[in-house]
Amino acid sequence: MLHAITFDLDDTLWDNAGVMERTEHGHYRWLLAALGAWQSARSEPPLALGEAALNQADGLADYLVRRQRLAVEVPERRGDFTWLRLRALEEQLEACGLDRSAAVEWAAAAMNEFHHLRLQVTPHPEADALLAALAGRYRLAAITNGNIQLACQPLAHHFPVAIAAGEILAPKPDPRAFLTALDRLQTRPEHAMHVGDSWAEDIVPAAELGMHAAWVSERADRPLPPGVQRIAHIRELPELLAWLEASPRRPARRGAGPR
Numbered sequence: 641m642l643h644a645i646t647f648d649l650d651d652t653l654w655d656n657a658g659v660m661e662r663t664e665h666g667h668y669r670w671l672l673a674a675l676g677a678w679q680s681a682r683s684e685p686p687l688a689l690g691e692a693a694l695n696q697a698d699g700l701a702d703y704l705v706r707r708q709r710l711a712v713e714v715p716e717r718r719g720d721f722t723w724l725r726l727r728a729l730e731e732q733l734e735a736c737g738l739d740r741s742a743a744v745e746w747a748a749a750a751m752n753e754f755h756h757l758r759l760q761v762t763p764h765p766e767a768d769a770l771l772a773a774l775a776g777r778y779r780l781a782a783i784t785n786g787n788i789q790l791a792c793q794p795l796a797h798h799f800p801v802a803i804a805a806g807e808i809l810a811p812k813p814d815p816r817a818f819l820t821a822l823d824r825l826q827t828r829p830e831h832a833m834h835v836g837d838s839w840a841e842d843i844v845p846a847a848e849l850g851m852h853a854a855w856v857s858e859r860a861d862r863p864l865p866p867g868v869q870r871i872a873h874i875r876e877l878p879e880l881l882a883w884l885e886a887s888p889r890r891p892a893r894r895g896a897g898p899r
């Protein structure tokens with residue numbers, strides 16, 4: 641019945657909150673330090689944001705405001721977080737007095753640091769063996785709204801198909817992110833399952849397309865539409881798949897009941 645499984649990444653195959661915090665602060669701290677050293681070697685005064693010297697807290701707040709404004713001004717790029725960050729940093733550095741070419745270069749360097757830090761994710765201990773076992777039976781894909789570099793992430797070798805939904809300008813819940821994955825997996829929605837932690841971005845769009853869905857959540861506070869099951873952690877996925885494969889027409893999950 642099932643031929644393919646698509647996976648969300650952040651907060652499905654690893655916990656992401658600490659990674660984003662470290663990445664957000666880390667790449668900006670790196671930029672200010674590297675830029676400061678470069679300017680002082682050239683005997684230039686420090687860059688100023690408005691009246692005050694460019695600093696970590698105010699600079700990050702200004703950077704966020706610029707990203708939010710750009711996402712409104714260029715709505716098709718609202719989910720392409722790397723593009724938004726690059727443009728926002730270029731703008732900010734130019735506003736602080738760097739010339740255009742230096743601003744472009746330093747924004748790109750900061751984003752290199754961003755991607756380096758963003759890749760420091762720690763997959764759940766079960767994830768590697770789980771995906772290896774599933775790959776023997778199903779075609780696997782990753783579909784993410786995040787801007788982790790998909791070819792470099794630690795579980796990349798398990799995913800012959802990997803969709804950066806924001807970069808194809810179709811961030812989830814846009815069905816095109818899922819349809820692109822299904823097309824590349826050469827399967828149909830009813831023969832695929834999506835596994836993800838976000839009700840709105842993973843589960844609702846997958847279910848609307850007619851995919852099976854496994855909601856990775858500890859919340860048991862909402863009714864589940866047909867084809868959707870809840871698991872508290874990806875380690876429960878093999879049991880769910882075994883149950884589905886053994887009894888595809890059974891209306892409710894045996895033992896635990898509808899979850």
Ligand SMILES: [Mg+2]
Pocket residue numbers: 648649650651652836837838
């Ligand atoms: Mg997620």
